[in-house]
Amino acid sequence: MKNIQSITLPAVFILAAQFAGAQITPTSTVFNPAPSRIVGQALLQQSGILTAIATNLVEGRELNRPQGIALDTSVSPPILYVADSGNNRVLAWKNAFGFTKGDIADKVVGQRDLISTSPQGPGSNLTSGLSFPTGLAVDSKGALYVIDTGNNRILRYPAPFSQTGDLLQFDLIIGQKDVDGHSANEGTVFPSEKTLAFNNAPAGLTFDKDGNLWVADRLNNRVLRYPAGALGSGAPNEPSADLVLGEKDFTTNALPLNLGASLCGNSGMAAEPCGKNFLRQPSGLAFDPKGRLFVADGDSRVVVYAPPFSIGELSARIMGVVFPTTQNPNPLRVSESTLGGLGPQIPVTGVFFVGDRPFVADTANARVLGYDPFDQWADEATAYSPPAKVLVGQTSFQGFNSNQNLPRPTAATLAGPQPNFTAFLVSGPAAGAFAGTDMFVVDTGNNRVLVFPQQSGGTFSSANRLLGQLDFQYNSVNLIEGREVGFTGNFGSCGTALTTGGFALIDPASTPPHLYIADPTNNRVLGFNDYRKVNAGSKADVVVGQPDLLSAVINFPNNSATQTTDVGLWSPEGLAVDADGNLYVADTCNGRVLRFPKPFAQPQGILQRANLVLGQFTFFGQPGRDLSRSTMRTSYGLAFTADGSLV
Numbered sequence: 001m002k003n004i005q006s007i008t009l010p011a012v013f014i015l016a017a018q019f020a021g022a023q024i025t026p027t028s029t030v031f032n033p034a035p036s037r038i039v040g041q042a043l044l045q046q047s048g049i050l051t052a053i054a055t056n057l058v059e060g061r062e063l064n065r066p067q068g069i070a071l072d073t074s075v076s077p078p079i080l081y082v083a084d085s086g087n088n089r090v091l092a093w094k095n096a097f098g099f100t101k102g103d104i105a106d107k108v109v110g111q112r113d114l115i116s117t118s119p120q121g122p123g124s125n126l127t128s129g130l131s132f133p134t135g136l137a138v139d140s141k142g143a144l145y146v147i148d149t150g151n152n153r154i155l156r157y158p159a160p161f162s163q164t165g166d167l168l169q170f171d172l173i174i175g176q177k178d179v180d181g182h183s184a185n186e187g188t189v190f191p192s193e194k195t196l197a198f199n200n201a202p203a204g205l206t207f208d209k210d211g212n213l214w215v216a217d218r219l220n221n222r223v224l225r226y227p228a229g230a231l232g233s234g235a236p237n238e239p240s241a242d243l244v245l246g247e248k249d250f251t252t253n254a255l256p257l258n259l260g261a262s263l264c265g266n267s268g269m270a271a272e273p274c275g276k277n278f279l280r281q282p283s284g285l286a287f288d289p290k291g292r293l294f295v296a297d298g299d300s301r302v303v304v305y306a307p308p309f310s311i312g313e314l315s316a317r318i319m320g321v322v323f324p325t326t327q328n329p330n331p332l333r334v335s336e337s338t339l340g341g342l343g344p345q346i347p348v349t350g351v352f353f354v355g356d357r358p359f360v361a362d363t364a365n366a367r368v369l370g371y372d373p374f375d376q377w378a379d380e381a382t383a384y385s386p387p388a389k390v391l392v393g394q395t396s397f398q399g400f401n402s403n404q405n406l407p408r409p410t411a412a413t414l415a416g417p418q419p420n421f422t423a424f425l426v427s428g429p430a431a432g433a434f435a436g437t438d439m440f441v442v443d444t445g446n447n448r449v450l451v452f453p454q455q456s457g458g459t460f461s462s463a464n465r466l467l468g469q470l471d472f473q474y475n476s477v478n479l480i481e482g483r484e485v486g487f488t489g490n491f492g493s494c495g496t497a498l499t500t501g502g503f504a505l506i507d508p509a510s511t512p513p514h515l516y517i518a519d520p521t522n523n524r525v526l527g528f529n530d531y532r533k534v535n536a537g538s539k540a541d542v543v544v545g546q547p548d549l550l551s552a553v554i555n556f557p558n559n560s561a562t563q564t565t566d567v568g569l570w571s572p573e574g575l576a577v578d579a580d581g582n583l584y585v586a587d588t589c590n591g592r593v594l595r596f597p598k599p600f601a602q603p604q605g606i607l608q609r610a611n612l613v614l615g616q617f618t619f620f621g622q623p624g625r626d627l628s629r630s631t632m633r634t635s636y637g638l639a640f641t642a643d644g645s646l647v
Contacts (some may be wrong), residue, residue, distance in 0.1 A: 011040035040485035056478035060114030063468030070136035135204035149198035246279030300340020350431035363428035366416030367393035415445025446475035482549030486521025545569035576638035
């Protein structure tokens with residue numbers, strides 16, 4: 001077996017040959033269809049439904065694009081719930097104040113165990129499971145409500161830590177009639193007071209002081225209220241909402257037409273961002289101590305509604321909108337008064353409270369902003385939107401770069417939008433919560449949750465705890481330690497959609513025979529000294545493209561899609577080894593092939609450096625794309641001919 005091309009699963013299976021007789025020949029070799037060993041996953045599954053299929057390492061202490069967070073303060077210490085959206089589950093830590101990096105979750109919701117990550121729900125083998133959960137909320141009795149966006153429903157799991165058994169049970173479905181329903185608006189064109197529409201779009205929910213449940217029905221451009229009386233013990237599925245905001249009634253979901261008057265200077269949009277008569281794809285929700293509802297909205301703003309609430313009411317104020325005035329004809333795109341800044345493609349997704357002060361996860365600008373209490377805001381005529389007073393994630397109110405434009409994240413940075421960002425694939429900070437003196441922030445693009453301690457004066461220092469990563473400088477999807485792989489490419493791989501790839505190669509001339517695996521998600525190639533001894537959980541002996549087995553940086557050390565080096569890689573695919581044991585790597589997204597001299601002969605711990613580049617004129621700088629006999633655009637497959645020529 002010379003090489004195996006991966007198709008779908010982030011693992012390499014090793015098949016054992018069965019020898020049928022003494023006079024066996026290569027053409028009569030028969031392979032056992034059940035693999036005997038596996039590389040890249042922690043568990044070998046020989047038959048049945050595959051459950052361990054996630055990109056990279058999954059054990060219950062890692063995160064994949066988390067989108068929501070909630071604290072159960074009905075118990076002490078509070079329970080922390082995190083919507084691990086990309087892994088189709090919710091993880092729970094029993095003590096929100098006691099965890100530290102690397103701690104395994106105490107409970108999993110939506111999966112059978114801590115290693116399973118496939119989408120669940122109707123049509124799967126786990127109807128009580130989840131598909132891309134996002135919004136979370138906990139009621140006064142400790143019941144967990146989860147927005148199951150892939151199944152267009154909300155599930156209630158009563159007191160998860162009081163349930164016995166491995167599989168958590170739910171007792172209420174909102175948005176569907178029964179356990180088999182999963183279609184947006186239950187398969188109808190128009191919504192009703194009973195239906196919801198998410199289709200994997202992140203959304204949020206919260207409770208008011210009276211126990212009513214409020215839900216951001218994102219794709220129906222509205223917020224619904226479900227009365228507490230419809231949520232009692234034994235309540236039937238598919239309860240009806242009794243109030244809607246953002247629409248004039250329960251059966252419409254359209255945005256108002258732009259009638260021509262443009263206060264905000266964004267003419268041509270269906271509705272102006274400063275308009276108070278609509279919601280565009282709302283997500284996060286939160287109440288202030290006086291009962292005002294704050295709604296994070298797809299127009300890069302937060303819309304505030306004041307009680308008493310009524311169907312069709314106009315919002316009281318809008319946060320995050322700055323438009324030209326005579327005194328300020330060219331306002332800054334990013335400032336203490338703005339949110340987002342790139343239009344509805346990058347929404348604001350999270351809003352929460354620290355006491356009576358609203359905080360907003362400004363997704364597009366890789367920051368969290370804190371504001372004065374509503375009653376202290378200047379009059380709307382003076383400042384249409386209030387200015388933020390607290391900043392987390394950036395060094396100034398004008399900063400907006402992902403991780404402050406550093407090669408790696410730190411305890412003080414937050415991720416921002418990635419290439420080919422879409423509103424349904426959040427990669428900036430998504431949500432937050434506060435308890436005691438700790439602010440919990442879901443840092444989606446860095447696949448982690450950060451805990452920022454509050455300082456005197458209401459500000460926050462750098463994070464001092466985290467979940468989802470082994471330390472602050474790492475941000476891989478799930479975890480990487482050198483015993484896992486990712487074959488689904490990088491987010492926005494090569495400036496296009498997600499790709500599927502990966503490659504495995506055995507060097508038959510080496511002693512012992514080395515195994516190389518191209519790991520495109522993590523921008524590296526892993527080398528195992530003896531493929532005959534590799535099994536589930538085996539760590540690589542050599543890494544090419546990264547400084548260690550814990551890193552996954554694009555074009556290390558730059559973390560840049562435009563600045564190549566002689567050590568870093570971007571989504572490598574094809575591999576080949578020449579007669580001397582030199583490794584050739586198709587550095588796919590950089591449009592080149594690199595030669596690394598005898599990786600296993602280099603001193604242990606050395607940073608592997610290429611000594612030849614094909615397809616580009618230099619190791620360094622921005623890759624050239626002009627077509628010629630000397631250039632490549634998306635290098636992929638490699639092979640040596642019998643005479644040693646490279647194809």
